[in-house]
Amino acid sequence: MENKDRRAPVSQQPHVVAKPEHPEHIGGSVSIQINEKKVTVPMGTTILEACRENQIHIPTLCHHDDLCIAGVCRLCVVEVEGMRTLQAACAYPITDQIKIKTSTSMVRKARRHILDLMISEHYGECYSCVRNNNCELQSLAEEYGVDSYTFGHVQESQYKIDNSSFSVIRDMDKCVMCKRCVRTCIDLQEVGVLEAVNRGDDTTISTFMDKDLADVVCINCGQCINRCPVGALHANDPSDDIWNAIDDPNKHVVIQTAPSPRAAIGEEFGLEPGHSMTQELNTALKRIGFDRVFDTNFTADLTIIEEGTELIIRLYQALVEKKEVSLPQFTSCSPGWVKYLEHFYPEYIPNLSTAKSPQQMFGSLIKTFYADKAGVDPKDIVSVAVMPCSAKKFECNRPEMDDSGYQDVDFGLTTREMAKMIKEAGIHLPEMPKSHFDNPFGEASGAGLIFGATGGVMEAALRSVVEFVTGNKAEDIFDNANIVPVRGFEGIKYVELPIGDKVGPVPDLIKHLVPNWDWLKGATLKVAVAHGTANAKKIMEDIKAGGKFSECHFIEFMACPGGCLGGGGQPIPTNEEIRMKRAEAIYAEDESLEIRKSHENPHVIQVYNEFLKEGPCSHLSHKLLHTHYTKRGKYIA
Amino acid sequence: MLVVEKNALTEEIEVLVEKFGSDRSSLLKILHEIQKKHRHIPDFAQQEIARLLDIHPVEVFSVISFYAFLNTESKGRNLVRVCQTITCDLLGKEALCNAIEREFGCKFGESTKDNKFHLEYANCLGLCDQGPAMAVNERVYTKLTPEKAVEILNEVK
Numbered sequence: 119m120e121n122k123d124r125r126a127p128v129s130q131q132p133h134v135v136a137k138p139e140h141p142e143h144i145g146g147s148v149s150i151q152i153n154e155k156k157v158t159v160p161m162g163t164t165i166l167e168a169c170r171e172n173q174i175h176i177p178t179l180c181h182h183d184d185l186c187i188a189g190v191c192r193l194c195v196v197e198v199e200g201m202r203t204l205q206a207a208c209a210y211p212i213t214d215q216i217k218i219k220t221s222t223s224m225v226r227k228a229r230r231h232i233l234d235l236m237i238s239e240h241y242g243e244c245y246s247c248v249r250n251n252n253c254e255l256q257s258l259a260e261e262y263g264v265d266s267y268t269f270g271h272v273q274e275s276q277y278k279i280d281n282s283s284f285s286v287i288r289d290m291d292k293c294v295m296c297k298r299c300v301r302t303c304i305d306l307q308e309v310g311v312l313e314a315v316n317r318g319d320d321t322t323i324s325t326f327m328d329k330d331l332a333d334v335v336c337i338n339c340g341q342c343i344n345r346c347p348v349g350a351l352h353a354n355d356p357s358d359d360i361w362n363a364i365d366d367p368n369k370h371v372v373i374q375t376a377p378s379p380r381a382a383i384g385e386e387f388g389l390e391p392g393h394s395m396t397q398e399l400n401t402a403l404k405r406i407g408f409d410r411v412f413d414t415n416f417t418a419d420l421t422i423i424e425e426g427t428e429l430i431i432r433l434y435q436a437l438v439e440k441k442e443v444s445l446p447q448f449t450s451c452s453p454g455w456v457k458y459l460e461h462f463y464p465e466y467i468p469n470l471s472t473a474k475s476p477q478q479m480f481g482s483l484i485k486t487f488y489a490d491k492a493g494v495d496p497k498d499i500v501s502v503a504v505m506p507c508s509a510k511k512f513e514c515n516r517p518e519m520d521d522s523g524y525q526d527v528d529f530g531l532t533t534r535e536m537a538k539m540i541k542e543a544g545i546h547l548p549e550m551p552k553s554h555f556d557n558p559f560g561e562a563s564g565a566g567l568i569f570g571a572t573g574g575v576m577e578a579a580l581r582s583v584v585e586f587v588t589g590n591k592a593e594d595i596f597d598n599a600n601i602v603p604v605r606g607f608e609g610i611k612y613v614e615l616p617i618g619d620k621v622g623p624v625p626d627l628i629k630h631l632v633p634n635w636d637w638l639k640g641a642t643l644k645v646a647v648a649h650g651t652a653n654a655k656k657i658m659e660d661i662k663a664g665g666k667f668s669e670c671h672f673i674e675f676m677a678c679p680g681g682c683l684g685g686g687g688q689p690i691p692t693n694e695e696i697r698m699k700r701a702e703a704i705y706a707e708d709e710s711l712e713i714r715k716s717h718e719n720p721h722v723i724q725v726y727n728e729f730l731k732e733g734p735c736s737h738l739s740h741k742l743l744h745t746h747y748t749k750r751g752k753y754i755a
Numbered sequence: 756m757l758v759v760e761k762n763a764l765t766e767e768i769e770v771l772v773e774k775f776g777s778d779r780s781s782l783l784k785i786l787h788e789i790q791k792k793h794r795h796i797p798d799f800a801q802q803e804i805a806r807l808l809d810i811h812p813v814e815v816f817s818v819i820s821f822y823a824f825l826n827t828e829s830k831g832r833n834l835v836r837v838c839q840t841i842t843c844d845l846l847g848k849e850a851l852c853n854a855i856e857r858e859f860g861c862k863f864g865e866s867t868k869d870n871k872f873h874l875e876y877a878n879c880l881g882l883c884d885q886g887p888a889m890a891v892n893e894r895v896y897t898k899l900t901p902e903k904a905v906e907i908l909n910e911v912k
């Protein structure tokens with residue numbers, strides 16, 4: 119079945135047999151037998167799915183719920199009566215009344231042999247491995263009672279570790295060739311950095327011409343890390359440097375925490391997905407030794423003001439002054455998306471909002487505004503950011519991110535690495551008492567918080583823009599200010615918002631930029647939201663072809679499926695169900711807050727009153743809170 | 756690579772894509788033609804092929820790396836491949852190879868100093884009944900003896 123809007127090879131597309139719409143109709147279902155038990159399943163169900171439905175555990179390795187079927191590891195083999203060979207359960211769509219046996223001696227022996235073969239080529243020691251205790255190969259070895267090296271064991275490293283990238287480290291000695299990363303990068307993200315190269319024994323996963331990851335078109339999204347079953351791919355961990363900074367009495371170490379890690383870090387401590395640990399984390403970080411803990415949502419609020427103002431300016435220039443401006447405006451908070459655009463659609467860089475991401479805005483404010491207020495020399499400040507994202511590590515190392523006169527953010531830390539540091543400090547996070555963020559930034563609004571979910575930036579922006587323009591409260595327009603149409607995990611969302619004939623007064627903050635709103639009377643605001651670069655690509659191709667998205671005014675792009683809450687730095691595993699739970703946690707936290715709109719955040723207003731006195735998109739805000747981009751192109755030199 | 760060379764290569768690939776079609780299944784045919792003409796497939800060509808077939812460069816590289824007859828780097832002017840699979844092995848491949856190595860002062864897996872030959876092992880050439888077998892560029896020679904092999908190679912320009 120070829121799916122024409124996907125670019126991935128047919129072999130790497132989700133090629134499940136289409137399930138009937140009405141399995142209850144004649145011919146819609148089929149009766150099978152699993153281990154003597156009779157069950158009825160819809161046509162096209164895979165053996166794996168059928169077994170899972172019936173609580174029969176089948177081991178898997180190359181299978182991942184987010185990815186298409188590969189059938190390469192063969193660990194999931196089962197016996198199907200009448201078939202000469204064992205069949206891969208994950209890749210066998212049921213269309214016949216088959217009889218399956220899932221644990222005969224032949225099956226067990228085959229699985230054990232496969233594991234033994236994998237282990238014979240696996241160079242690595244669990245206790246010094248990032249995936250110790252969260253490794254699929256390790257748990258399979260345990261499950262199958264591997265107690266000796268039946269087929270030997272490699273004694274020497276065979277591959278050089280590729281640590282060229284700020285974000286992703288590749289250690290192919292631990293690779294089990296499941297090709298999940300390949301399917302992630304080609305099919306899920308459509309970036310296309312990784313493939314299997316060479317043949318037979320020499321096969322390995324590599325990049326174009328075996329180049330370093332830093333030299334190819336990798337966008338640092340880390341989605342491959344999240345899907346790797348073993349420790350072959352992991353993030354570039356700066357925690358040693360952070361410990362050193364903490365231990366150095368001359369350093370003032372501050373940390374900002376983003377909403378998505380807070381909604382997910384509990385998973386690292388054994389909690390069910392969907393519990394926000396925001397305030398527990400504040401306490402834990404203080405105990406670890408961070409001098410200040412700030413809420414990234416504060417600069418998310420600031421981003422909304424800056425990016426929203428930028429949008430208003432662009433619209434005013436286009437509609438009133440009839441100037442040539444680049445529309446739709448694209449969001450710029452996702453560094454994976456930014457690099458994707460720089461590589462694959464560099465001609466659209468002018469559409470990218472010049473506003474920095476919340477992480478980087480905070481970075482420049484901490485070493486200027488905060489340093490000044492707290493009386494600390496910015497050269498002594500070490501600024502850390504806990505992010506759900508591996509691309510944030512690359513972002514903070516972009517050479518232009520030094521507007522404070524220093525590297526604005528020194529280290530990007532993933533949720534996983536943060537959890538590791540907390541454990542290392544002997545702290546069990548869920549037991550921590552709650553505490554608040556530090557001033558002068560304090561608690562932020564719910565608008566900043568929902569940045570973590572796909573559609574969140576759009577919703578936050580709309581809550582403010584709608585109030586700015588119509589003069590009405592967002593609550594009067596949307597039930598409880600929840601802008602539901604931009605929420606949810608649909609790959610691409612498109613929403614039209616008619617502004618109507620009633621406009622309000624221009625708020626003080628941006629009075630100097632637009633005289634009134636009359637020019638927006640009767641207009642319809644068109645916005646779109648995409649998550650995962652494969653979806654972003656669809657929108658970009660549509661824009662290139664002059665389709666409906668080219669008429670949008672504002673588009674939110676997030677590189678990772680689900681938005682930041684599904685980021686490449688989040689706890690492993692991450693899948694559809696877990697992403698949903700994390701989103702619920704984020705939206706619930708938003709609803710629990712008193713202030714839910716960026717422009718109502720008193721600390722944001724204070725920053726504009728005391729520091730960025732000329733208002734949003736002014737000279738100083740441009741210097742500190744905005745940035746520029748690099749035309750990278752996709753040619754690999 | 757010079758801009759003119761790049762442009763020429765692009766044009767060449769465009770012609771091939773025109774001829775074989777821009778579906779990804781044309782990849783091997785295009786690679787063969789480029790390999791034949793340039794004796795290797797430069798990385799620029801790989802990326803141009805990827806662009807024109809709308810696939811990723813790493814996929815092109817993956818395919819090239821899979822096939823022994825496709826290379827990313829130019830080897831010697833003449834490619835010598837001696838079959839190393841079991842039948843030819845039993846029929847005396849080793850003596851053959853030793854003779855060739857001695858004659859040209861270069862090991863298998865390497866190129867001669869003057870870059871005239873590149874020596875390589877190949878897997879079964881499908882001529883097991885007539886082994887030992889050797890391919891020089893596109894031509895195969897069978898039922899070889901060490902002397903015959905050296906003689907054949909000495910006649911190659």
Ligand code: SF4
Nearest residue numbers: 242244247253348349
């Ligand atoms: S990848 Fe898994 S099995 Fe391998 S060393 Fe790491 S934890 Fe152990």
Ligand code: SF4
Nearest residue numbers: 303336337339340342
């Ligand atoms: S980080 Fe993202 S772009 Fe880079 S190799 Fe992994 S999946 Fe591909």
Ligand code: SF4
Nearest residue numbers: 293294296297299346
């Ligand atoms: S790097 Fe990880 S995800 Fe990729 S093939 Fe190897 S084990 Fe699988």
Ligand code: FES
Nearest residue numbers: 180189191192208
């Ligand atoms: S899980 Fe079925 S073949 Fe890998």
Ligand code: FES
Nearest residue numbers: 838843880882883
């Ligand atoms: S074994 Fe040499 S040609 Fe087949």
